[in-house]
Amino acid sequence: MGTKELNAVAIEVLWTRIISAVDEAAKVIVRTSFSTLSNEANDFACVLTDECGNSLAQNTGSIPSFIGTLPATVKHFLAKFGAEKMQPGDVFVTNDPWKGTGHLNDISLVKPIFRNGVLVAFAATTSHVPDIGGRIRSIEPREVFEEGFHIPLMRFISAGKPDDTLIELLRENVRTPDQTTGDVWAQVGAIDLIEKRILGMMREHDLTDLRGLAAELFSRSERAMREAIEALPDGIYRYEITTDGVESPLSFKLALTIEGGELELDYAGTSPQQPRAINCVYAYTFAMSIYALKCSLLPNLPNNEGILRAVKVRAPEGSVLNPVFPVAVGARAATGHYVPVLVFGALHQIIPDRVMAAPGSPLWILTLSGVRTDGKPYANVLFFNGGTGGRASGDGVSCLSWPSNISSTPVEVSEHNDPLFIHYKRLRANSGGAGEFRGGLGQDILLESTSATDIQAVFMTERTRIPAPGLGGGNPGGLGEVWINDKLVNNRVQHILKTGDRILMRTPGGGGYNSSATRTKAQNEIDRELGYVE
């Protein structure tokens, strides 16, 4: 920093400016990307890091999957290429699941920012592209090679000159070449804007580098996190859950250790990686862990490197929470979404008021593909949400995406776009786990194929064997169920739908919080009167 004093005002002003730069870049992505996951579900992130890859700011609405992943990606580029080899106008790219965000569908771009020839920061973005090739997303793949086009850590633009070979290879390997490459260019627009804004800010405030600001921000945020941790009693808090698994149930274990103002999450004892796509790479495990901690300890502080310093996350190599190449990882969410449940379960033992019981997630995804009457192939992805868990402040919320944040498609839009008829979409009575504070309800949706040709239905659905547990004596939420033509079916295999075949999706409810014996009579009456409980 120049000569100006970095006090409580200057830091706030500069930080607000940096956050607005990444938020502005986020609007560029929303505005210019094709992927509905980016422009409607905020399935992307924009980050500014210091010259070492430590995060200074992340865009405000970015979903939890990306906490800490992009700064780690920047560090991988630094390690591979070295700061001295980077030059103005370079843009680096990768979708390596292990060095990126956990699956091939997210492409990350990183641009070094130079001021007066000196590297001062990195602008980075990651975005879920409409298609990356490979198989239609399911849990079926055994190896990452089946899951699409793999871009190693490399230059996308070298001193202003794009790599045409890479672009051509990418176009050739995906189903939607215009949209996928269009979205990569949208990201370039976003990081260019971050660069422009940051350099403008540095000129305006006469800053030669961002080191002083970064040091202040990180040390203050770290202190806040340490203070939050110090307020908790030292000890080791354990929690474990069992989940559906594929062939047999999976076991997830967490030991949460608090000692001397530091917090460690260790997932030792968790099941080994699986020969299916449900493996969750460490970067995603880390993001979900920090997300849960932030919800409980520091919900209002914007994401930055400082809050990560007092926290360690360990997951045994070769486990389902830290699988090794080349295992398949495309359905990482089906596993990673269980991580916050473990963290809350452990924290519940010491701060029961600042956690919630398990939600009826992971997110449910139904992919329908087939051939239209005009002979054109299509694939349509539908999302379904269950209820969230009860918490000290009240009942869980019915049908709310958690920990991800993805809307379901409106019934009318589905019927307008796809050969589908939807008979009903309603709250699922009795699906909220009973408790002093009941779990949120799941939903029942009955879909019917109106397609003259066959439709393949692929499910990514969890909690159909083992429900969302309650906390503090609360009951588990209702199990999810998938029915076809009035029969419960195996949701782990593909099904073929003929005209008139009906799928009933019954999403899981959230777990209850505290024993239902302590629920007030008035609340029970309301539940009965409104039919949440029958």
Add this chain to the structure above:
Amino acid sequence: MPDYSLGIDIGGTFTDIVIFDHESGRQYSRKILTTHQNPAEAVIEGAGDLLRRNSLSARDVRRVVHATTLFTNALIERKGATTGMITTEGFRDVLEIGRERKYDLYDIGIMNPTPLVPRNLRREVPERTRSDGSIMTQLDIAALEREIDFLAGADVRSVAVAFLHSYANPRHEDQAAEVILKRAPGMYVTRSHEVACEIREYDRMSTAVANAYVKPLAGKYIDEISHKLVDLGITTPLLLMLSNGGLTHAEEAKRVPVQMLESGPAAGALAAGHFGLADGENMLLAFDMGGTTAKLSVVENGEPLIAYTFEAARQRRFIEGSGLPIRISTVELIEIGAGGGSIARKDEIGLLKVGPESAGSEPGPVCYGRGGVAPTVTDANFDLGALNPATFAGGTVPIDVGAAKAALAELGNSLGLDDAKAASGIYDIVNENMAAAARVHIAERGRDPASYSLLCTGGGGPVHGYQVARKLGIKRLICPPDAGVASALGLIIAPIRADRAATIGFRLRDHDLALLERALVDLQEKATQMIRDAGIKSEVSIHRFADGRFVGQGFDLVVPLPPGPYDQSDGDVRAELKSAFEQSYREKFSRTPPDIAIEFINVRVSVRASVSGNTVTPVSGGKATKNRGASRPVFFPDAGKYLDARVFRRDELKMGTSYDGPALVEEDGSTLVVGPEASFKVVPSNNIVVTIF
């Protein structure tokens, strides 16, 4: 012949009444406390008083235009009627399930807004229309009658009828409305397709239910005020301001009152456009800063930008997605938790934060001496010399600057700052917050803030405009006279307007153009009829729009279409429509559109007509500039120190006066701060224009 316009704007705290004399250009205004029990009371008292005191004849009032937040507040405070809903069997929970998204990612205690109609009053009947509008299952009249009896028995006074795909075929909703009125005479009925004739069931139901919820209240109020105005001797029919800046007649406002939710801000944005145009300014960022919030809206070529979605009654005021979705056309504006009352505090990592919490007007800033203890933006502004305790609010509010300084010193100490640094820090941070919000908002449109001029209104706009502009790279500020009644002026210059929309799912490549033309003409006729019903005979202008998208994409973009009619035999029409969409696409997305089939999901029509004689030329200001040589020290963050600023009274500034900053221009409602790197000039429109070097 005397020719007056009467503008009425009922806000949460104050009711503003303004009478404009078109002959002389004079303006009479009155601010009076809103009478919540019976809002018409304050209006009639205020208007009657203005007429009497200025010896104006009620007969010469040729137009009355009304804006109000009454219905918005009824939604926020949940003070509407007991409301029921009738919907398609299997879908009553859509209203409660909503979008299934979190508006706050990190809040463990997150709550959705409680639906306006509880589950037991949402009733289902067998019926089904398909997405193409064909009827699959006939409406079950007997079942409907049973449900109506149930609702009537539960003291429901207003019912929303919302069936699936009613945008494609309204027959069942119309049929149900007839049955309801027959079965339960006196029941208020809202059909979802008449308030939001658009695909997406949750949004349409939410809009219909909100309309039903405020409809009895709106009907009662509008009838009452209409009668009382007649009693006062004002016989011209009442016109009401819509959220999109147009006007409508009383019957239409009673039928669809949700169209009025943002009528107050719409008037403000219109006025902003008017002031900007007076100075030939086509690209305006209207910046209105009050006691609790700052509002920003983009006005291009005199027209506020329009959005087609809105949220009412948010769980958290400044968080998008936390409210009830309302599909109406409305002036696009963002609201930021930054006002004079915004509270400064130390945050969890020891940084200075300002807002969004506000001390409001009660207890208010520390310097008001009404029990406020937390330092606010206004306290900082007094400490920095930007505001004058002697002239603040026309000298009606006693100001205790000492108390403000003490509170600032205490906060400064906790942050390791001296009290001057605390005050300048608050000023700097609140400005940065507003600039940040403006940048992100403008980025959504793919534009650069530096290409706009900043139009400053409200008590705080002129105080903060200079620094906000500097942060945005904006070079020009416009400060209209008497900003306090600026928004009422918007009422008077507004055109009468009717907007209608319909979902058609028209594929540009191969669908019959006659379908598109018929849909648009149908909307034009409905909209024009509304304008004729209001007794307006002047020529109408018709604007056509479509919500276009590439087939298969989730988003759509509202694009202006070329004027009709579209003739099937004209081979160029399809090409023109395609290029209209592609042009808007390029503007919005800054890139070449892909070669994918285009679909117009919805079509929209906006029909407008000017209300005769509603031109406004305000009289120019002071006769002479008495440069009294007064000055006081003011802190300027760009200089990093106190500078001696020359002080002017606005009503004493002569047209053409110009002066280099640092300077202050005081008027009762506000103070314009001109920094050291700028000059100001009073221009012929009577605006003050500040040019930043």
